[in-house]
Structure formats: structure tokens, C-alpha cells
Amino acid sequence: MTGWLDISARLRRAGILGINGRNAGYTLPYNRRDRYPLVDDKVLTKKLAAEAGVAVPELYGLIEIQRQVRGLKELLDKHWDFVVKPARGSQGDGIIVVTGRSRSLYRVADGSFLDDEELAFHVSNILSGIFSLGGQTDTALIEYRVNFDPVFEAITYRGVPDVRIIVFLGVPVMAMVRLPTRLSGGKANLHQGAIGAGIDLERGVTLTAVWGNSIVDEHPDTGNPVSGVTIPHWDALLELGARSYELTGLGYQGIDIVLDRDKGPLILELNARPGLAIQMANRQGLRPRLEQVERHHADLKTIAERVAFAKERFAAGRG
Amino acid sequence: MKRAHLFLLAASLTALALAIFLYKYFVFGFPLAPEERTEVWRVEVRLQFEAEEGSVKAAMFIPSRTGRLIVVDQSFVSPGYGITTEPQPGEGIKAAYSIRNAAGLQAVYYRAVVQPSRVAEQDARDSTPKLAPPDLQGPRLAAAQAVVESAKRQSSDASTLAAIILKQLKTARPEAEESFLLGPQPTNRRLVRVAVELLQFAGVPARMVNGIALAPERRHAQFTHWIEYYAEHRWHTLHTVDAAARERAQQFLPWWRGRAPFMELTGGRDPLHSITISRSYEYSLRTALAQQRQLERKLIEFSLFGLPLQAQSLFRTVLVIPMGILLLVVLRNVVGVKTFGTFMPVLIALAFRQTGLLWGCVFVTIVVALGLAVRFYLERLKLLLVPRLAAVVIVVILLLAILTVLSFRLGFERGLSIGLFPIVILTMTIERMTVVWEERGAAEAFQQAAGSVAVGALCHVVMNFPVVEHLFFVFPEMLLVVLAATLLLGRYSGYRLTELYRFRVLAR
Numbered sequence: 001m002t003g004w005l006d007i008s009a010r011l012r013r014a015g016i017l018g019i020n021g022r023n024a025g026y027t028l029p030y031n032r033r034d035r036y037p038l039v040d041d042k043v044l045t046k047k048l049a050a051e052a053g054v055a056v057p058e059l060y061g062l063i064e065i066q067r068q069v070r071g072l073k074e075l076l077d078k079h080w081d082f083v084v085k086p087a088r089g090s091q092g093d094g095i096i097v098v099t100g101r102s103r104s105l106y107r108v109a110d111g112s113f114l115d116d117e118e119l120a121f122h123v124s125n126i127l128s129g130i131f132s133l134g135g136q137t138d139t140a141l142i143e144y145r146v147n148f149d150p151v152f153e154a155i156t157y158r159g160v161p162d163v164r165i166i167v168f169l170g171v172p173v174m175a176m177v178r179l180p181t182r183l184s185g186g187k188a189n190l191h192q193g194a195i196g197a198g199i200d201l202e203r204g205v206t207l208t209a210v211w212g213n214s215i216v217d218e219h220p221d222t223g224n225p226v227s228g229v230t231i232p233h234w235d236a237l238l239e240l241g242a243r244s245y246e247l248t249g250l251g252y253q254g255i256d257i258v259l260d261r262d263k264g265p266l267i268l269e270l271n272a273r274p275g276l277a278i279q280m281a282n283r284q285g286l287r288p289r290l291e292q293v294e295r296h297h298a299d300l301k302t303i304a305e306r307v308a309f310a311k312e313r314f315a316a317g318r319g
Numbered sequence: 320m321k322r323a324h325l326f327l328l329a330a331s332l333t334a335l336a337l338a339i340f341l342y343k344y345f346v347f348g349f350p351l352a353p354e355e356r357t358e359v360w361r362v363e364v365r366l367q368f369e370a371e372e373g374s375v376k377a378a379m380f381i382p383s384r385t386g387r388l389i390v391v392d393q394s395f396v397s398p399g400y401g402i403t404t405e406p407q408p409g410e411g412i413k414a415a416y417s418i419r420n421a422a423g424l425q426a427v428y429y430r431a432v433v434q435p436s437r438v439a440e441q442d443a444r445d446s447t448p449k450l451a452p453p454d455l456q457g458p459r460l461a462a463a464q465a466v467v468e469s470a471k472r473q474s475s476d477a478s479t480l481a482a483i484i485l486k487q488l489k490t491a492r493p494e495a496e497e498s499f500l501l502g503p504q505p506t507n508r509r510l511v512r513v514a515v516e517l518l519q520f521a522g523v524p525a526r527m528v529n530g531i532a533l534a535p536e537r538r539h540a541q542f543t544h545w546i547e548y549y550a551e552h553r554w555h556t557l558h559t560v561d562a563a564a565r566e567r568a569q570q571f572l573p574w575w576r577g578r579a580p581f582m583e584l585t586g587g588r589d590p591l592h593s594i595t596i597s598r599s600y601e602y603s604l605r606t607a608l609a610q611q612r613q614l615e616r617k618l619i620e621f622s623l624f625g626l627p628l629q630a631q632s633l634f635r636t637v638l639v640i641p642m643g644i645l646l647l648v649v650l651r652n653v654v655g656v657k658t659f660g661t662f663m664p665v666l667i668a669l670a671f672r673q674t675g676l677l678w679g680c681v682f683v684t685i686v687v688a689l690g691l692a693v694r695f696y697l698e699r700l701k702l703l704l705v706p707r708l709a710a711v712v713i714v715v716i717l718l719l720a721i722l723t724v725l726s727f728r729l730g731f732e733r734g735l736s737i738g739l740f741p742i743v744i745l746t747m748t749i750e751r752m753t754v755v756w757e758e759r760g761a762a763e764a765f766q767q768a769a770g771s772v773a774v775g776a777l778c779h780v781v782m783n784f785p786v787v788e789h790l791f792f793v794f795p796e797m798l799l800v801v802l803a804a805t806l807l808l809g810r811y812s813g814y815r816l817t818e819l820y821r822f823r824v825l826a827r
Contacts, residue, residue: 007819010826016814018822020652024812066703093758121701128704130754192759213821276818283825 015285030251159186198282204234411575655815
């Protein structure tokens with residue numbers, strides 16, 4: 001018991017945010033309920049981003065009702081590779097990344113193969129809502145598969161690595177890059193075994209990484225060091241993050257960005273309840289940074305000012 | 320501001336609940352623990368007489384103004400007789416049994432259930448009684464004067480005066496004035512009567528009380544008599560037997576006051592009465608309720624006890640659910656246990672109430688395991704979600720039926736109750752588990768399933784404490800305290816226990 005109290009006190013001193021603290025202090029007061037659908041429904045998010053001129057992966061097609069599943073094959077035949085995802089999925093559930101074909105089969109990112117019928121069944125499942133939060137009927141998105149920038153090639157096991165930035169009141173406060181592993185089955189989800197590497201907000205260079213609940217220096221599958229990698233287009237990423245606030249009006253959100261080899265940074269999705277593992281990846285608590293933004297955000301009017309504030313205040317080693 | 324508001328709300332909810340709770344506990348005597356029992360006496364008076372072919376009226380006193388005892392129930396058993404009760408001012412209440420035509424041996428009964436009362440009857444309301452000095456003459460007057468004079472000299476107030484007069488009467492030597500007043504071989508009744516006369520003579524309002532000593536078991540109880548005198552605005556009791564003897568007899572039930580005979584009979588002869596006393600123990604709750612029926616009938620009618628028994632037993636279950644939910648909130652938000660669905664563990668816990676903990680766990684495991692197998696098989700058929708769920712529901716029901724029959728054949732009585740499992744909830748659990756299984760792996764699925772069952776078992780244990788069930792049923796206002804606790808937990812923004820483990824590497 002005293003051990004727990006001690007850990008609790010030390011965590012509080014380090015400014016680590018817990019789920020209850022995040023909900024009570026940030027998502028509840030800063031995120032308006034009526035804005036949630038904008039980020040919970042990826043179709044809406046995509047539409048919103050497109051209107052604002054923010055780059056997103058191209059949408060190949062939507063499957064909204066069961067009848068449309070019959071036309072799936074026809075739609076897919078136009079594309080060699082693509083991603084199928086539920087519009088209201090959470091934590092990366094229900095996403096299938098098809099990297100190519102092998103005769104009549106679809107090659108999936110995790111190394112398995114699906115036939116037409118299995119893929120159609122998956123889409124049906126998405127439509128009936130088994131991946132959506134409240135179990136309500138859902139829409140399936142077929143979209144462009146990102147050809148990720150080779151910068152992460154050495155530290156990724158299949159799948160698509162992405163950059164998660166926590167944005168508070170338009171100011172990027174913390175970022176990490178999520179690297180799929182064999183354990184995560186090619187998914188960039190820390191809960192499922194992906195690695196998260198913290199990022200120095202000033203220079204866009206990766207710091208330490210977390211895998212599960214422990215700190216690692218190397219990618220467990222490729223053995224290459226995960227720290228010290230410079231992320232290209234870093235300023236553009238920060239700007240995307242800062243702009244996402246105007247996009248959704250959510251005060252506290254997580255923004256997932258992928259780096260495409262050809263198209264540059266693309267917004268993959270937005271999250272109104274971003275996870276807290278980012279603190280582990282950065283070995284930093286969110287709270288002191290959030291409090292700084294709370295104190296100063298009234299003076300930060302433009303996107304450039306907010307990005308500059310983030311780069312100045314949240315550089316590595318400054319917290 | 321919001322915080323203060325919340326604390327204020329929680330505090331006022333708690334205060335309100337505690338106020339009602341304490342009132343019910345102290346005033347009505349609702350018991351805190353389900354096993355608490357109190358002494359209850361049943362007193363039966365059998366009145367027997369020979370009717371003389373014609374109208375008959377038998378009147379007898381029934382207990383009234385019983386002080387620290389209370390008559391919670393009384394009944395008159397008398398075939399063919401009409402019953403009227405009439406208060407006799409200053410004496411008590413008389414019950415009159417009357418019949419137009421009766422012949423031969425008659426027997427009527429009066430039965431009363433008596434128990435100690437939490438609230439003594441208010442004597443303070445009495446207006447000062449009128450003094451009725453006895454009409455004494457000649458030598459009796461002189462003797463009375465002598466006794467009172469000597470007692471007054473030795474006493475300081477009405478209480479000591481009464482005690483001294485009684486003592487003098489009891490210890491009187493044969494040649495003393497006291498003995499003259501008492502007469503030869505005085506009975507207890509005579510003693511009390513003379514003491515009352517002397518007290519009245521000395522200017523202290525006094526009266527004789529007729530009652531019975533409540534003994535655990537007595538077939539032919541006799542009326543005993545004692546003194547009540549008025550001082551300091553209330554009536555005081557003074558027994559003629561000494562304290563030591565009284566302790567053995569424990570309690571006295573006052574019946575009526577004054578010198579009037581216990582019963583009067585017209586139209587009959589050879590009256591004979593016998594009083595039987597028996598003691599039993601009843602659950603305090605029932606006796607407290609019975610008291611209430613007399614004291615505050617309205618309150619009880621608008622409480623859960625006013626419901627039919629079936630509804631009462633339903634609410635016994637329903638009212639413990641908030642306790643399980645509170646526990647669930649603590650486990651989820653303070654500890655950080657992962658479960659399937661928000662309130663699924665509480666529903667599982669409710670099912671456990673019927674099956675028992677061990678068998679409940681066994682049955683849940685079997686049903687979910689078999690259901691999962693069927694679900695994985697259905698996966699291959701590529702069914703749409705809703706029909707697939709429906710299919711699993713049907714399979715789950717079939718499984719429950721088969722398990723019930725099997726366990727009954729094998730002699731497990733408990734098996735009969737598994738039909739009460741929340742079928743749809745089980746189905747959703749199976750479905751959610753398959754999704755988690757496929758998306759996050761079997762380990763995560765089992766972890767969440769085990770978490771759900773463990774939380775369900777814990778909720779079951781808490782909800783099944785007899786004390787908890789009893790408290791929430793008897794004191795439903797305690798739900799406000801649970802509500803207040805839940806509201807406060809809603810603002811708990813500290814770490815979850817599992818987060819301490821999760822973030823422990825950051826604790827520098």
C-alpha cells in the first residue's frame with residue numbers, strides 16, 4: 001500500500017496524466033460532445049479535412065449498405081493495394097491493409113491471404129457494427145494505402161508507422177511515432193504491441209521508445225535503434241497538428257499522421273480521447289505541458305505562433 | 320465552483336440519508352443487523368362463566384397506558400359476541416363482550432402481544448391529577464396522621480415520602496399504627512391500597528396499579544398491584560416487592576388503575592378468569608414494524624413494507640444492485656479492471672444470487688466456452704451480424720436447457736437456476752469476446768473475460784452480505800449515500816491502480 005502511494009506521489013510529481021485525470025481535466029471540459037462525431041466517423045473527418053485543404057489518404061469508395069457489398073470486387077479491381085476500415089472503429093480494430101494480390105487472393109499486411117468472400121464478409125461485419133463503439137451500424141471505407149516514407153523502413157515490421165501528436169487548444173504538446181512490430185500484427189497500436197518512440201518537438205528527432213510497459217532502444221524485430229531518427233517534413237506535421245484544432249474545434253485531441261513517400265504527410269484520423277502511452281514513449285508527463293498551454297494559449301493567435309510556442313517550450317530536455 | 324457544488328450535493332444527500340436512517344433506527348427501532356431479535360410476550364386472558372339464558376354482558380379491563388411496554392397486537396376471540404371498548408377515565412380501558420342470548424358455559428378470550436417499546440409513553444402530558452383524600456374517621460384518621468407525620472419527618476420529597484410510607488407499612492410491628500391500618504394478614508392488594516390512601520392523605524396524588532408480572536412462561540398468572548404517585552409533573556412507579564425480587568420478575572405490565580374489579584358480569588354466574596403468559600423472540604424488524612403500525616401507520620403504508628410480499632422480495636434484490644454498481648465503478652475507475660460491457664459484471668452477479676458463486680462461475684465458464692466454440696464455427700458460414708447474434712442466443716438458450724437437465728440428472732440442485740442467467744448479456748459477451756479474440760488475441764480476450772467474471776464474483780459477494788441486503792431494504796435511503804459516493808467518484812481524477820503499474824517506469 002505504501003509502495004503504491006509512493007509511486008502515485010512520484011507520478012504526480014512527474015506530471016503524469018492518468019485516464020481519470022485526462023477525462024476530468026481535459027476531454028470533458030475542452031471537448032464539446034457535439035464535435036465528437038466529426039472525429040468518431042472517419043467519413044466525416046475525411047470530408048472536413050478535404051474541405052479545409054488538409055491532405056488525407058484518397059477515398060476509393062464507401063460501402064454503406066449490405067447491397068453494395070456485391071459491388072465490392074468491382075471497386076477493388078481498380079486498385080492493386082488499398083485499406084478497408086470501419087468509419088467508426090476504435091483503436092485500429094477492423095482495419096485490413098491489402099498490400100497486393102497473389103493470383104485471386106488479397107495479400108494482407110500481416111502476411112495472411114484473403115479471398116473475395118472473406119473480404120466481403122469482413123465488410124459485412126463492419127456494416128453491422130461489430131467494430132463500432134456503440135455497436136451501431138457502420139460504413140466501410142476503402143481508401144488509398146499509404147506507401148510509407150522509407151525513413152522508418154529500418155524500424156518497422158510490416159504495417160504502416162504513423163506519427164501521433166497530442167494537440168491541446170491548437171498547440172502540439174507531445175508527439176510520438178508508432179512503429180508496428182511482429183507482435184502488433186502490422187498495426188500501429190501500442191495496446192496491441194506496437195512500439196512508441198517519443199519525438200523532440202523542436203527538431204523532430206525520435207527519442208526513447210516504449211514497448212508494452214518497458215523502455216526499449218531497438219526495434220524488437222529488426223534490431224535497429226529507434227532513437228535519433230529525424231522525421232522529414234517535421235514543421236509540416238506540427239502545422240497539420242495545429243490546424244486540426246480549427247478543423248474539429250476539439251480542445252484536446254490526438255492526430256494521427258502518416259508520411260507518404262510521394263504525397264507527404266497525410267492525416268489518417270483524429271481522436272477525441274487519445275491514449276496516454278505517449279507519456280511513456282517520451283518519458284515525460286503531459287500535465288506540465290498542458291498547464292503551460294492553458295496559461296498562454298490566449299496569446300497564441302496564429303498557427304505559426306502556436307507551432308513556434310510548441311517548438312520552443314516542448315523541446316527535448318525542457319519538458 | 321463545480322467541485323464545491325458537487326461536495327455540497329454529496330454532503331446534503333448523505334446528511335439527508337443519515338437523518339432518515341438515524342430517525343428510523345432510534346425512534347422506530349429498525350434493526351441494523353438482520354438477526355437482531357427482541358422479547359415478545361403473548362398474554363391470553365380466558366374468561367369463563369355460566370350464562371343464565373338471556374342477554375349477557377361481560378366487561379373486563381384490557382391493558383392500557385402500559386409505559387415502557389407496548390401492546391402491538393390484540394385480538395378478541397368470542398364466538399357470537401359483540402365487542403365494544405370503552406375508556407374508563409382514570410382507570411383504563413374496558414372491553415365489553417355482549418350477546419343477546421346465551422346459555423350454558425361460555426368462554427371468551429382476549430389476547431395481546433406485548434413488547435418493550437423504544438419510546439416510553441408520554442406521561443408528561445398528564446394534567447396534575449386531582450387529589451382525592453380518603454375519608455378517614457376516628458382511630459383510622461389518628462393512625463394515618465401518626466404514620467404520615469413520622470414519614471414526613473424522615474423524608475425530603477414525594478419520592479422519599481412514598482418509599483418511607485411503603486417501608487413502614489411493610490415492616491410494621493403488630494402493635495403499630497401501620498398494622499392497625501392494614502388489618503390482620505394484609506394481602507399485597509391491601510398493602511398497596513393503604514399506601515395509596517396514606518399518600519393521598521399526605522397530599523401526594525397516588526393510585527393503585529393492577530397488572531401482571533411478565534414471566535417467561537406462566538399458566539395461571541395472578542394480578543399483582545403496585546403504587547403510582549405523582550411528583551414533578553409525572554407519574555412514578557413504586558413496587559411493593561423489593562428490587563432483588565423484581566429483577567427476577569423483570570417486567571410488569573400495567574393493566575388498569577384504581578380499585579375497580581378486573582371484570583363485571585351481568586346475566587351470568589360463576590365467572591372465572593385465567594391469564595396465560597408466554598414469551599417468544601421475534602425479529603426486531605417485524606416487531607419494529609408492528610410498533611409502527613400502531614404509531615405511524617401512514618409512514619409504513621408508503622414504504623417498501625407496504626408492498627405485497629412478492630414485490631418486497633423483488634426489491635430486496637433490486638436495492639442491492641446500486642451497491643454492486645458502486646463497487647464496479649470503484650473497480651473500473653479507481654482500480655482500472657477491464658471488463659466486457661459496462662454493467663455486465665453486475666448482471667452476472669445477479670445471476671450468481673440464484674446459482675451460488677461456485678456453480679455460477681462454473682456455469683458461466685461452460686456456457687461461454689461452448690458459445691465461443693459455436694460462434695467460431697458460425698464464423699465460417701459468413702453470417703451477418705444480427706442473424707449471427709440471434710443464432711448464438713438460440714444456442715445459448717439450448718445450452719442452458721441441456722445444462723439444466725444434465726445437472727439435475729446428476730443431482731445438482733443448483734443447476735435448476737441457471738435459466739436465470741442473462742441470456743442476451745451472455746450472447747453479447749460471447750460476441751465481444753470473439754471480436755477481442757480476433758483483434759487483440761486470445762490472451763486479451765481471456766484477460767477481459769476473467770476480469771468480468773472476477774468483478775461479477777466480487778459484486779456478488781458484496782451484494783450477498785445479509786447485512787447489505789437487509790440494510791438497503793430496511794433503510795432504502797442509504798441509496799442516497801451510494802449515490803453521493805458515486806457522484807464523488809465521478810470527480811475522481813487520480814491515478815488508477817493499474818496505471819501505477821503501467822507508468823511505474825516513469826516514477827522517478
